[in-house]
Amino acid sequence: MAPKFKGDSDDWLDNEQLGGKGRKRPKKAVQARGLDLPWSQANATVEEVFQKQCRVRLDEDQSNFLCSYRWAELISKAKTETRERTPVCVGDRVLVQKLDEQSGVVVGICSRKNSLVRPAPGRDGQKHYHALAANLDLLVIVASAKDPEFSPGLIDRFLIAAEAQNIPVLACITKLDLSVGTTQEPIWEEYSGLGYEVLGVSSKDGTGVDSLLKKIEGKTVAFCGQSGVGKTSLLRILLNQNVGRVEQVNSFTGKGRHTTTGAVLLDGPKNSRWIDTPGVRGFGLIHLEGRDLADFFPEFRTLACRLSGCLHTSESACEARGLFRYSSYLRIFKSLETGEF
Numbered sequence: 019m020a021p022k023f024k025g026d027s028d029d030w031l032d033n034e035q036l037g038g039k040g041r042k043r044p045k046k047a048v049q050a051r052g053l054d055l056p057w058s059q060a061n062a063t064v065e066e067v068f069q070k071q072c073r074v075r076l077d078e079d080q081s082n083f084l085c086s087y088r089w090a091e092l093i094s095k096a097k098t099e100t101r102e103r104t105p106v107c108v109g110d111r112v113l114v115q116k117l118d119e120q121s122g123v124v125v126g127i128c129s130r131k132n133s134l135v136r137p138a139p140g141r142d143g144q145k146h147y148h149a150l151a152a153n154l155d156l157l158v159i160v161a162s163a164k165d166p167e168f169s170p171g172l173i174d175r176f177l178i179a180a181e182a183q184n185i186p187v188l189a190c191i192t193k194l195d196l197s198v199g200t201t202q203e204p205i206w207e208e209y210s211g212l213g214y215e216v217l218g219v220s221s222k223d224g225t226g227v228d229s230l231l232k233k234i235e236g237k238t239v240a241f242c243g244q245s246g247v248g249k250t251s252l253l254r255i256l257l258n259q260n261v262g263r264v265e266q267v268n269s270f271t272g273k274g275r276h277t278t279t280g281a282v283l284l285d286g287p288k289n290s291r292w293i294d295t296p297g298v299r300g301f302g303l304i305h306l307e308g309r310d311l312a313d314f315f316p317e318f319r320t321l322a323c324r325l326s327g328c329l330h331t332s333e334s335a336c337e338a339r340g341l342f343r344y345s346s347y348l349r350i351f352k353s354l355e356t357g358e359f
Contacts, residue, residue, distance in 0.1 A: 053105075053126070053127050054127070054128070054129045055113060055128045055129070056129070057111055057128050057129075059113055059126065060077070060111035060112060060113055060126075060128045061076060061077050061078065061112075061113055061114060062074040062075060062076045062112050062114045063075050063077075063109065063110070063111055063112070063283065063291075064106050064107065064108055064109065064110040064112055065082060065108065066108060066281070066282045066283065067104055067106060067107060067108060067280060067281070068084075068280070070086065070087070071085060071086050072084070072085055072087065072106050072124065073085070074112060074114055074122070074124070076116075083116070083119070083120050083121055084120070084121050085112075085114050085122040085124045086121075086123055086124070087105055087106060087123070087124040101145075101146060101147075102146070102147055102148070102149060103138045103148050104148070104149075105124075106124060107133065107149035107150065107151060107281070108150070108151050108152070108281040108282065108283050109152040109153045109291070109293060110127055110128070110130065111127075111128040111153065112124050112126065112127050112128065113125050113126035113127075113128075131152075131153050132152065132153065132154055132184055132185050133149045133150075133151065133152040133153075133154075133183060134150045134151050134154065134157060134179060134185065134240055134242065134295075135147045135148065135149045135150065135179065135304060135305075136148055136150065136179070136298075136301055136302050136303075137302040137303075137304050145304070147304050150240065150242070150281050150293075150296075151240040151281055151293045151295060153238060154185050154238055154239065154240050155186070155237035155239060156186050156188060156233075156234060156238075156239045156240075157176070157180045157185045157186070157188070157239070157240050157242065158187075158188050158190050158234065158239055158240070158242070159173055159176045159177065159180075159187060159242060159243055160192060160241055160242065160243035160244075160247050160248065160249045161173055161189065161190070161191055161192070161206065161243055161244065161247055162192045162193045162246070162247040162248060163191055163193045163196050163197040163204065163206075164193055164196040164197060165193060165196055165246070166244060166246050166247065168191070168204075168205055168206060170205065170346055171346045171349060172243075172244055172300070172301060173189060173209070174343060174346045174347075175301040175303060175350065176243075176301060177314070178303055178314040178350070179301070179303060181314055182303075182305065182314070187214065187215070188215045188216075188217060188233060189206065189215065189216045189217070190216075190217050190218075190230060190241075190252070191204075191206050191216065191218045191219070192219055192220070192247055192251075192252060193220060193222075193247075193248060194218045194219060194225055194226070195220045195225070206218075208342045208343075212316055212317055217229060217230055217233070219252065221248055221251040221252050221254075221255050224255070227255055230252075231256055231287075234256075234286070234290060234292065235286070235287055235288045235290055236288040236289055237290060237291075238291040238292075238293070239291070239293065240281075240292075240293040241292065241293065241294055241295060242295045243297060243298075244297055244298060244299065245296075245297030245298065249294060249295075253284065253292065256286065257284060257286060257292075261284060261294065280296060281293055281294065281295045281296065282294050303350070303353075303354065306354060307354060308329065308351045308354040308355045311347065311350060311351050311354060312324065312329070312330055312338075312347075315347055317341055317342075317343070318330060318338055318341075318347070321336075321337040322337060323335055323337045330347060330348075330351075331348065
């Protein structure tokens with residue numbers, strides 16, 4: 019049987035130390051059938067990931083159960099510069115073998131069409147990444163009008179990560195009711211001017227919820243964003259049921275409390291599959307170098323200085339200075355160059 023999961027998943031990924039003593043393998047381990055299987059061979063979808071096991075949903079009867087994937091230790095020994103901390107993520111199509119009515123083993127993983135990834139800590143000399151969700155039709159980047167304050171820098175990082183994986187994006191601005199009476203043009207309208215789709219909603223009075231529902235029905239969608247912006251509250255309204263835990267923003271720090279501890283796949287209307295991901299306070303980028311960063315800022319692509327090889331950092335003739343996202347660009351460029359996330 020697969021080992022029973024004990025406790026919660028709060029920060030287990032960041033606290034895990036590789037190379038330490040693990041649990042004993044079952045004597046009759048199932049041999050892996052491989053990675054990058056064609057989708058036609060899958061029989062289940064990963065709904066939630068825990069340490070050394072995952073919960074899957076079987077295609078045949080929609081039953082869900084825990085699966086182990088101990089053969090992942092073989093993957094961890096691959097001599098690659100960057101490797102994934104866990105072999106599966108939410109949204110993965112997998113081949114599983116049932117051991118009994120409550121447990122099974124993942125014996126194969128299908129090729130992903132895309133994935134939302136971030137750097138992850140590692141102590142074995144290798145770079146690691148953590149895939150939050152895979153095989154997405156859309157990424158909804160959730161930000162709040164207030165409480166916590168709108169954070170352009172974090173949105174920019176999510177936009178870059180999505181474009182690098184060819185994932186369509188929608189910026190969803192929550193808590194519009196808190197911005198009533200403001201005379202200034204909202205800062206998020208700048209993104210509309212850059213060609214990004216932006217939609218404002220309010221979980222309190224229902225503003226924009228129907229419009230959002232029409233855009234995500236029938237799709238596999240991941241919701242991501244800063245802690246406390248209201249992802250879980252929004253999903254509760256969209257699904258008309260209680261999901262996850264909701265807490266108030268910390269009044270002292272102004273930051274959200276971490277209530278969703280791991281990505282989880284939820285069933286929506288019309289065969290929708292919506293993934294609620296943990297709120298973050300930062301989001302690192304991988305597989306990207308500073309010299310390529312301007313390609314992910316559409317407003318930089320037509321600048322004349324770009325033709326001369328300008329990196330838009332300290333060049334005297336740079337035309338990017340004064341643009342709305344220039345300061346965000348500089349911060350991200352520096353983090354890529356220094357290897358800080």
